[in-house]
Amino acid sequence: MKKSFIIINTFLVVFSLLLIGCQPTSPAPVGKETASLKVIAAESFLADVAQNVAGDRAKVDSLIPIGMDPHAFEPVPQDVAKIVNSSVVIINGKGIEWWLNKILTSSGGDHLVITACEGLANREPREGEKAEGEAEEEPDHDEGDPHYWLDPISMIHYVENIRDGLIKVDPDGKDVYTKNAEIYIEKLKNLDADIRKQVETIPEDKRLIVTNHESFGYFADRYGFKIIGTIVPSVSTGATPSAQQVAKLVDHIRSTGASAIFLETGTNPALAEQISKETGVKVVTDLYTHSITAADGKAPTYIDMMKYNVKIIVDTLK
Ligand SMILES: [Zn+2]
Structure with a gap:
């Protein structure tokens, strides 16, 4: 291919x-x-x-x-x-x-x-x-x-x-x-300070995230989140998880108490919804991670994109 x-x-x-x-x-x-x-x-x-x-x-x-x-x-x-x-x-x-x-x-x-x-x-x-x-x-x-x-x-x-x-x-x-x-x-630097302030409102034991692919690693390291798992077990979006990998993720979500799966715009939510049915986690869609939006959209600049995502993550987890 x-x-x-x-x-x-x-x-x-x-x-x-x-x-x-x-x-x-x-x-x-x-x-x-x-x-x-x-x-x-x-x-x-x-x-x-x-x-x-x-x-x-x-x-x-x-x-x-x-x-x-x-x-x-x-x-x-x-x-x-x-x-x-x-x-x-x-x-x-x-x-x-x-x-x-x-x-x-x-x-x-x-x-x-x-x-x-x-x-x-x-x-x-x-x-x-x-x-x-x-x-x-x-x-x-x-x-x-x-x-x-x-x-x-x-x-x-x-x-x-x-x-x-x-x-x-x-x-x-x-x-x-x-x-x-x-x-x-x-x-x-102001953006960083702003994110830190907002993340502090999430109890430490709730700073757990599940994402579509492995895109939030550096963000998690910077702000003290733990990546519980990713639906696509890769730093790229091209891979497809096996049934066994999905089952392991379900187990991991259950044992850690993660409460939400965050998906980027353009992601097919089918697998996340299936996992949600099995575990009760919330599926949050439309994070802007690999592209900004048009000028009239929700995240027309890099800084807007970061603020938008952080607000959604914080509102969901706190
Ligand atoms: Zn990526």
Whole structure:
């Protein structure tokens, strides 16, 4: 399945490059509008964060449309063109953009790739977190857990990497990027303090979460939650649990007293509902974890996304 995808992908890359090559050369940039740096970030939350750092010196677009799952994204020829036409490509890293590697290596183009999570340490599942017999990681996600962004303190590190990358490509903007990063880091620190305050209202023995896939690890480590289990026993969304794994999760929920399963938007709730019938846990849907929403939605920025999720988690568990 994945091999055939890579072959198709390679074809798309070559085809897109031919198309781009056939187009007339664009005129030299004139004026502020066209002279500004073109930046593309893989995920929408990453684009929002990067735009805060870039300010008006660059236009940051998101490659993955709002609401789509980055674990399973399938780029089309237009996506290749977007990458080729950008001066900077920002990715989260740790293998979540496995589908992008081929494009980045074969598309050429003169762009800097910023890996936002570079330098952050991988987490190991804590004791009692993984039920026995859980699935091995898929080969595409053998780099570890990529979900650092759900921890605002790790996001500070993302901001620093993005700032340094932008300065490398656009040294004249150093002061602007440095100042913008400073302002945004302050906002992230406030967000962290706000989350801590809210989490304190949940009794310690109730800080237990069950999620769809293993996405809340860094968040849990930061704020003292325990991950009781995940429906999909993987840091990706692509795996399917066996009946035995579901049975183990049911047992684990019963023995720990976890009270809710939190699902991301776009997740099929069928299995969670089945587990809910067996255990009595509440199923909470529509957390925004891998994408922000449109401007008129509930989580149009990264900070809104975090606040929205924390409010739902706290209201459910306290
Ligand atoms: Zn994920």
